[in-house]
Amino acid sequence: MLNVDKQAFVSELISPNSSKIxxxxxxxxxxxxxxxxxxxxxxxxxxxMDRLAxxxxxxxxxxxxxGITPGSGPGHLGLFGYDPIRYQIGRGILEALGEDIDVGxxxxxxxxxxxxxDGEIIVDRRAGRPTTEESAKVVEILNANxxxxxxxxxxxxxxxxxxxxxxxxxxxxxxxIEDADPQKEGKPIxxxxxxxxxxxxxxxxxxKLLERIKEVLKDQPKMNFALVRGFSKYPKLPQFPEVYKLRxxxxxxxxxxxxxxKLVGMTVIPTGQTIEDEIETLKKEWNNYDFxxxxxxxxxxxxxxGKFDEKVNVIENVDRVIPEILSLxxxxxxxxxxxSTPCAMKGHSFHPVPILFCAKHTRKxxxxxxxxxxxxxxxxxxxxxxxxxxxxLAYAGxxxxxxx
Amino acid sequence: MLNVDKQAFVSELISPNSSKIxxxxxxxxxxxxxxxxxxxxxxxxxxxMDRLAxxxxxxxxxxxxxGITPGSGPGHLGLFGYDPIRYQIGRGILEALGEDIDVGxxxxxxxxxxxxxDGEIIVDRRAGRPTTEESAKVVEILNANxxxxxxxxxxxxxxxxxxxxxxxxxxxxxxxIEDADPQKEGKPIxxxxxxxxxxxxxxxxxxKLLERIKEVLKDQPKMNFALVRGFSKYPKLPQFPEVYKLRxxxxxxxxxxxxxxKLVGMTVIPTGQTIEDEIETLKKEWNNYDFxxxxxxxxxxxxxxGKFDEKVNVIENVDRVIPEILSLxxxxxxxxxxxSTPCAMKGHSFHPVPILFCAKHTRKxxxxxxxxxxxxxxxxxxxxxxxxxxxxLAYAGxxxxxxx
Numbered sequence: 001m002l003n004v005d006k007q008a009f010v011s012e013l014i015s016p017n018s019s020k021i022x023x024x025x026x027x028x029x030x031x032x033x034x035x036x037x038x039x040x041x042x043x044x045x046x047x048x049m050d051r052l053a054x055x056x057x058x059x060x061x062x063x064x065x066x067g068i069t070p071g072s073g074p075g076h077l078g079l080f081g082y083d084p085i086r087y088q089i090g091r092g093i094l095e096a097l098g099e100d101i102d103v104g105x106x107x108x109x110x111x112x113x114x115x116x117x118d119g120e121i122i123v124d125r126r127a128g129r130p131t132t133e134e135s136a137k138v139v140e141i142l143n144a145n146x147x148x149x150x151x152x153x154x155x156x157x158x159x160x161x162x163x164x165x166x167x168x169x170x171x172x173x174x175x176x177i178e179d180a181d182p183q184k185e186g187k188p189i190x191x192x193x194x195x196x197x198x199x200x201x202x203x204x205x206x207x208k209l210l211e212r213i214k215e216v217l218k219d220q221p222k223m224n225f226a227l228v229r230g231f232s233k234y235p236k237l238p239q240f241p242e243v244y245k246l247r248x249x250x251x252x253x254x255x256x257x258x259x260x261x262k263l264v265g266m267t268v269i270p271t272g273q274t275i276e277d278e279i280e281t282l283k284k285e286w287n288n289y290d291f292x293x294x295x296x297x298x299x300x301x302x303x304x305x306g307k308f309d310e311k312v313n314v315i316e317n318v319d320r321v322i323p324e325i326l327s328l329x330x331x332x333x334x335x336x337x338x339x340s341t342p343c344a345m346k347g348h349s350f351h352p353v354p355i356l357f358c359a360k361h362t363r364k365x366x367x368x369x370x371x372x373x374x375x376x377x378x379x380x381x382x383x384x385x386x387x388x389x390x391x392x393l394a395y396a397g398x399x400x401x402x403x404x
Numbered sequence: 405m406l407n408v409d410k411q412a413f414v415s416e417l418i419s420p421n422s423s424k425i426x427x428x429x430x431x432x433x434x435x436x437x438x439x440x441x442x443x444x445x446x447x448x449x450x451x452x453m454d455r456l457a458x459x460x461x462x463x464x465x466x467x468x469x470x471g472i473t474p475g476s477g478p479g480h481l482g483l484f485g486y487d488p489i490r491y492q493i494g495r496g497i498l499e500a501l502g503e504d505i506d507v508g509x510x511x512x513x514x515x516x517x518x519x520x521x522d523g524e525i526i527v528d529r530r531a532g533r534p535t536t537e538e539s540a541k542v543v544e545i546l547n548a549n550x551x552x553x554x555x556x557x558x559x560x561x562x563x564x565x566x567x568x569x570x571x572x573x574x575x576x577x578x579x580x581i582e583d584a585d586p587q588k589e590g591k592p593i594x595x596x597x598x599x600x601x602x603x604x605x606x607x608x609x610x611x612k613l614l615e616r617i618k619e620v621l622k623d624q625p626k627m628n629f630a631l632v633r634g635f636s637k638y639p640k641l642p643q644f645p646e647v648y649k650l651r652x653x654x655x656x657x658x659x660x661x662x663x664x665x666k667l668v669g670m671t672v673i674p675t676g677q678t679i680e681d682e683i684e685t686l687k688k689e690w691n692n693y694d695f696x697x698x699x700x701x702x703x704x705x706x707x708x709x710g711k712f713d714e715k716v717n718v719i720e721n722v723d724r725v726i727p728e729i730l731s732l733x734x735x736x737x738x739x740x741x742x743x744s745t746p747c748a749m750k751g752h753s754f755h756p757v758p759i760l761f762c763a764k765h766t767r768k769x770x771x772x773x774x775x776x777x778x779x780x781x782x783x784x785x786x787x788x789x790x791x792x793x794x795x796x797l798a799y800a801g802x803x804x805x806x807x808x
Contacts, residue, residue: 004489006469013472361749365441366777379776381756381786383470390471394754401752402468403475403488404498404634 007081007243010390010399016245019331019396021291022282023388025079026318027072027257028300028341030060030353030372034308040299040343041354041371043308044315048322049335049356049370057362058370058378060352061385063339069350075338076260078385080240080293089263090175090232096165097259101157103234108173108202110231112156112164113181114138114223117214120188125181126162127223138223139164145216149205166228168206174199179229180206189214189225202231239265244389245398249285251278252295261293275314279321286328300348303341311343332395333358334388335370352382359395411485411647414794414803420649423735423800425695426686427792429483430722431476431661432704432745434464434757434776438712444703444747445758445775447712448719452726453739453760453774461766462774462782464756465789467743473754479742480664482789484644484697493667494579494636500569501663505561507638512577512606514635516560516568517585518542518627521618524592529585530566531627542627543568549620553609570632572610578603583633584610593618593629606635643669648793649802653689655682656699665697679718683725690732704752707745715747736799737762738792739774756786763799 031039063070063078064085073094074084092109103109114135116124130138136158143156152170159165176199182190191210194203206228217224241248242265249269250261258268267289271281278294285292296318302311325333336355339348354375363379376382383391393399435443467474467482468489477498478488496513507513518539520528534542540562547560556574563569580603586594595614598607610632621628645652646669653673654665662672671693675685682698689696700722706715729737740759743752758779767783780786784795797803 009489010469010472361436361746361753361755363436363443363755363776363780365437366780377781379756379780380470381464381780383786387470390469391754392471394471394473399471399473399754401473401475403478403492404495 006083006386007238010081010393011243013400013402014245014393014398015400017397019290019398020286020328021246021332021392021396022294022325022330022334023079023292023392024294024296024318024325024333024335025076026296026299026315026335026337028303028339028348029315029337030340030342030349030351031303031311032342032344032351034344039372040308040311040315042369042373044312044319046315046319046370048319050368052322052333052335052358053356053367053370053374055362055364056356056358056367057364057380058367058375059355059380060372060375060378060382061336061355061388062352062382063385067350069348070339071348072256072338073260076257077264079336079338079388080264081243081386081389082237082264083386087235087237089235091230092165092175092232093234094256094259095159095163095230096167097263098254098256099157099159099165100255100259101165101167103167104169105234106169106171106173108168108175108231108233110166110228112166113227114162114164115225115227116222117189117225122182122185122187122189122225122227124222125185125227130162130223132158132160135159135162135164135223138217138220142213142216146209146212149208149212152205154209164226168202172198173202173233175202175231175233177203177206177231180210181227181229235263237264241265244291244393246291247289248291248293249289250293250295251281252293253278254295254297257295257297266293275317275321279324282325283328299337300341303343304346306343306346308343331359331397332392334392336388352376353385355380355388357391357395361395410487410790411642414485414797415647417804417806418649418797418802419804421801423694423802424690424732425650425736425796425800426698426729426734426738427483427696427796428698428700428722428729428737428739429480430700430703430719430739430741432707432743432752433741434744434746434753434755435707435715436746436748436755438748443776444712444715444719446773446777448716448723450719450723450774452723454772456726456737456739456762457760457771457774457778459766459768460760460762460771461768461784462771462779463759463784464776464779464782464786465740465759465792466756466786467789471754473752474743475752476660476742477664480661481668483740483742483792484668485647485790485793486641486668487790491639491641493639495634496569496579496636497638498660499563499567499634500571501667502658502660503561503563503569504659504663505569505571507571508573509638510573510575510577512572512579512635512637514570514632516570517631518566518568519629519631520626521593521629526586526589526591526593526629526631528626529589529631534566534627536562536564539563539566539568539627542621542624546617546620550613550616553612553616556609558613568630572606577606577637579606579635579637581607581610581635584614585631585633639667641668645669648695648797650695651693652695652697653693654697654699655685656697657682658699658701661699661701670697679721679725683728686729687732703741704745707747708750710747710750712747735763735801736796738796740792756780757789759784759792761795761799765799
């Protein structure tokens with residue numbers, strides 16, 4: 001196919017109506033069979049999803065390319081219709097989103113690691129893996145001692161364990177600078193370098209900042225230095241509500257997913273900590289949006305931990321709330337994931353992701369259950385995740401015919 | 405994927421032989437299950453197609469993108485190997501093709517609607533939906549009174565109901581002008597505007613023409629004005645017989661499909677009004693072509709009308725002529741559609757389209773019947789319609805190996 005901006009192409013065909021759409025993302029839902037030959041989706045008792053499967057179109061998605069394991073950013077951007085290779089979100093931004101940090105137009109953010117140096121040599125890139133509490137204290141010290149470099153405001157935000165987020169705020173900053181991280185232990189401190197002339201100020205500020213950090217932390221036993229990388233400004237993405245002409249609300253417990261939704265212009269709706277809370281929010285806000293992105297995190301978390309039975313439990317929990325979603329009479333209900341997170345791999349993987357479209361006009365009757373095997377043989381075949389939004393709009397009757 | 409002209413790539417690999425190919429297109433064949441859980445293809449008694457399915461490779465095609473509903477133009481262009489997003493055929497040309505109107509290099513054609521105006525306001529965009537006969541009389545009046553504007557010849561061709569085709573013939577015409585149609589009732593007459601400087605003459609001619617039409621029709625009770633849109637010149641497409649090195653003949657009852665075949669350079673073979681007539685033509689012309697595009701319209705027509713049983717009947721009719729096609733010993737017989745036209749939707753849809761390739765070297769034995777479900781799980785998987793021609797050539801032994 002020619003190099004077409006698919007999202008722009010689809011946008012031209014949109015004809016809005018009053019339909020309601022729910023995109024339920026079970027993070028990392030795809031998995032591999034265990035010794036019994038069952039994936040968590042197969043093992044779980046899911047009468048509601050299985051009933052849906054019988055009246056739905058099933059398929060499986062490829063998030064980036066076959067064989068490519070996506071992070072959460074590319075995984076979700078694809079589902080939202082954004083080519084994840086074209087729109088790459090910097091690590092600094094993702095880390096900031098994950099910590100619920102506001103990032104504005106004048107900001108550059110980066111991911112930081114506390115590290116241990118001996119003289120000029122990095123001896124431990126993670127400073128002996130401090131606890132989140134220990135590292136938060138050092139972040140406080142930094143904030144108390146370093147408030148600005150030249151005319152640029154500097155803020156540190158505590159993260160998990162050895163991680164923190166650095167935010168620089170000021171005029172004329174750029175994110176086009178090298179990582180200040182030698183990547184390997186035993187190497188000397190690496191200062192950053194501007195990658196374009198308009199980034200020279202930022203590079204200078206960051207290098208001065210590294211000197212200040214070294215000075216302020218010189219008496220810390222382990223966390224006596226910091227590595228910073230993934231410098232990023234807030235990316236400008238086509239805005240989902242405009243592209244798809246949908247009032248879009250995001251219901252997600254974890255900050256990173258709320259942040260990703262915000263990046264594409266969805267309204268982030270406050271909600272509680274559980275799946276049940278999220279469904280309550282969905283019900284309460286039903287009339288205020290056309291499109292709901294509902295995110296369930298724990299399927300991925302237990303996949304990452306290799307906890308098969310716990311992943312099964314989360315799936316069963318989700319299955320129990322399906323009737324409540326259906327009671328709202330959505331015109332389109334999609335259940336899928338942003339990628340696979342097989343328990344046996346304890347991490348994201350490249351395997352295709354099961355997907356189910358429940359709507360009025362489906363080629364129903366082919367499939368008997370919602371799981372990896374049925375989806376691999378579903379009526380929609382194997383599709384790219386960036387086609388999910390086209391299909392959602394089509395099932396919702398929101399796309400005009402292309403050509404006469 | 406890189407920006408590859410797939411058609412040009414495939415063309416380079418062609419090595420002609422004496423094989424014979426039949427591409428049998430059942431327009432709008434794909435459908436959705438009815439209350440019994442059966443699509444027309446499942447419901448129909450099709451012993452011949454089912455026997456073929458057992459020895460064929462089955463799959464399903466995506467005509468444009470998942471979720472995109474194609475018109476007849478994009479649907480057929482895809483099957484013929486032309487990227488339907490790259491090659492967009494104007495509405496005026498399609499309308500002209502549908503009415504069997506010759507369009508030459510000096511022509512610009514457009515689709516016209518008779519409309520009712522009150523003063524300068526469009527009060528009915530379809531002039532009370534006149535009959536085809538009523539509107540043909542007004543077309544005669546226009547032709548009698550308006551023969552040219554400046555040096556440009558003007559011709560009106562009657563269409564169905566309120567529709568007609570406008571043809572402008574002259575030097576220096578362009579199709580790069582806006583629609584002269586406000587799209588909504590209650591709005592004033594919309595004159596056209598040139599979209600590039602080389603289109604200014606055409607825009608001026610069209611606006612003068614609109615004034616003339618208003619004057620000539622001022623005493624008509626309802627059809628007292630016209631809206632014109634979809635201005636298009638005859639598009640220059642790579643020519644199918646050259647690209648694929650195939651003597652290609654088209655057998656189609658309806659003008660639009662003959663026109664589409666002609667657009668890509670196939671020879672349009674005269675034929676009768678029925679499927680049986682088309683098969684007689686196929687037999688008679690068997691030695692004169694390598695590739696036959698045989699088009700069956702009624703599967704789509706009955707889908708558009710929501711007439712399930714009638715669609716089933718057409719499929720059974722087609723099934724009855726399959727042995728006659730096979731008696732010609734084609735090397736490759738492909739049965740498919742240009743898109744789906746589900747009876748329940750009474751229109752084209754975005755659902756994948758079943759396809760069957762019967763040839764010598766197939767991975768036969770997987771499928772038991774030719775229908776949407778078997779095709780979704782067929783040996784070829786879900787493919788893009790622009791890959792159908794590659795596969796046809798491959799099954800015909802007409803493609804060399806790529807690379808050593």
